[in-house]
Structures are given as structure tokens and as C-alpha cells.
Amino acid sequence: MDPRARIALLIDADNSSAKKLDLILSELSKLGETSIRRAYGNWTKPGLRPWTEVLHANAIQPIQQFDYSRGKNASDMAMVVDAMALLYNDHPDAFGIVSSDADFTPLVMHLRAKGAQVYGFGEAKTPEPFQTACTKFLRLDQLSEPEEEVVEPVSAAAEPVAEPVAEPAAAAAPTTKRTTARKKAATAAAAAASKTTDAPSxxxxxxxxxxxxxxxxxxxxxxxxxxxxxxxxxxxxxxxxxxxxxxxxxxxxxxxxxxxxxxxxxxxxxxxxxxxxxxxxxxxxxxxx
Missing domain, CATH: 3.30.420.610 (LOTUS domain-like)
Known part of the structure; x- marks a missing residue:
């Protein structure tokens, strides 16, 4: 996708965790500019407190939606209505939908039918119809930060002892330093090569x-x-x-x-x-x- 593409990010906060927000935004930044950012939920619920702590820091507009009946939330419908309004009025190139709720499957299919790309983010338990309807779906439990490469210091006792070489005494010290440096560099390179950015085993x-x-x-x-x-x-x-x-x-x-x-x-x-x-x-x- 064109890096200048406009993306509308819509978050179903009632059915999503705030812990992976940074990674979601990072993924979308590879695809374009997330110029529209909204999160939907009943913000009076204590369970959404983790979201309230990250919304403003990431320029996400909270959309308040009270529950109209016990046991059900009305955020889904509000999110669908907004998505349709954005599709026909703002014409974003793509949508990012953060949810593990299969009820959004018809919405995703409609958005794609009208030419918009849809990138879904949810848990592994997300029903398959919603996953397959998206242009691309990423399971948040598999999405992780690349591990930092940490090279353990090499102790002098662990280094192999170099075979003695018949050289003038004056040249012995520099040669030993160069040999040790090469060994440390090789050890560091091997440690770095063993690191990967894959998910944990x-x-x-x-x-x-x-x-x-x-x-x-x-x-x-x-x-x-x-x-x-x-x-x-x-x-x-x-x-x-x-x-x-x-x-x-x-x-x-x-x-x-x-x-x-x-x-x-x-x-x-x-x-x-x-x-x-x-x-x-x-x-x-x-x-x-």
C-alpha cells in the first residue's frame, strides 16, 4: 500500500486489550498514515480503565456508548455506523478494525466490496469468518516486539588459550590483544546471529x-x-x-x-x-x- 494511504483505525474497546496498542499502530504505520483513530466503549466501566490510560497519549478519540440493555453493549452498532459514514464521507483508503467479535464480518465484507482494504487485529479465538474476511488479519498474541540483542560479556577464563608463537618479545603484547579482540568479536557475532525476531518458541x-x-x-x-x-x-x-x-x-x-x-x-x-x-x-x- 502507498505509504501516504489514509487509514481509519476503529477499536472495539469492549472486546480488545489495550496492551498491544503500540504494536497495532506500528503495524499500520508500515501501510500508511493512521489519520483517523477512534475507540468505542462504555467508558464508565472499570474494565476499560487500561484503555483510558493510553487513548490521549496516542491521539485516539474515545467514543462513549452506553449499554442500552443489560448483558449487551451497543459499541458494535456505533462502530458500524461510524465506519459507514467514514466510507462514504471521508473515503479512507483502508480501515484497521481491532476486535475479536465475528459480528463485524458483514461490515468488513462491505468495506472491501467498496474498494477499501481492511486490516483486522484480534485474539486467536477470533472466529474464522471475521479473520478471512479481512485483507489481512493479525493475531495479537503472536504480535510481539523484536527481542533486543544482548551480548553477554566474555570472561577471560572462558576464552581458549592461544598456542604460543615464536615471535619477538616486543611484538607479543599487541598480537595477544588483537587475537583477544578477534575472539570477542566472533563470540559477539555468533550470539547476535542466534537471535531472531520470530515469536517465542x-x-x-x-x-x-x-x-x-x-x-x-x-x-x-x-x-x-x-x-x-x-x-x-x-x-x-x-x-x-x-x-x-x-x-x-x-x-x-x-x-x-x-x-x-x-x-x-x-x-x-x-x-x-x-x-x-x-x-x-x-x-x-x-x-x-
């Missing part, structure tokens, strides 16, 4: 789990086949575009920071490095044939 799907997800396997294989050349090889970037045109898929929902990491983890594809940061994959079934 506890939330990352294993290869067996990925292969057992029939819908995921079918989608990846169909996308690879649709983007493949006559030899069966398909560029990962083309596969990603193919998938984005037909579903709300995001690899982070499975615990992997990028599509290529997911394709490697599922172990159903051959991987080929074509240079210039370009990778291609081929269905292993095609290779056997």
Missing part, C-alpha cells in the same frame, strides 16, 4: 503441526503451483503476492517472522537461493515426479 508451530494443518498446506501448495515456472520453481515474493490476493494470511500467526521461514519450517518445499536476496521454492512432490 512456545507459540511457534512445529513442522509436524504445520503439516497437519490441511488448510495451510493446501494454500501454500496452490500458491506455489500458481506462481511456478515450467520447472516448478516459484519465487517466494510472487508466492506471497499470490496468497495476499486471496486470503488474510500472515506468517506471524504461525510464529514465523517471514514467509520464507515458514516455508522452510513446513519442510514441503525445496529451497533455491538465486542471489540478490531472491529465493525460490518448489514443491517436493514436483521434484520427485
Amino acid at each position: 512456545s507459540s511457534r508451530r512445529s513442522p509436524a503441526d504445520l503439516k497437519g494443518d490441511a488448510r495451510l498446506v493446501r494454500m501454500l501448495r496452490n500458491a506455489a503451483e500458481g506462481a511456478a515456472d515450467e520447472d516448478g520453481w516459484a519465487r517466494v515474493s510472487t508466492i506471497g503476492q499470490y496468497i495476499s490476493n486471496q486470503s488474510s494470511f500472515d506468517s506471524r500467526n504461525y510464529g514465523y517472522g517471514s514467509l520464507i521461514k515458514l516455508l522452510k519450517a513446513i519442510e514441503l518445499f525445496e529451497i533455491r537461493d538465486e542471489g540478490k536476496q531472491s529465493l525460490s521454492v518448489r514443491d517436493k512432490r514436483r521434484a520427485k515426479g
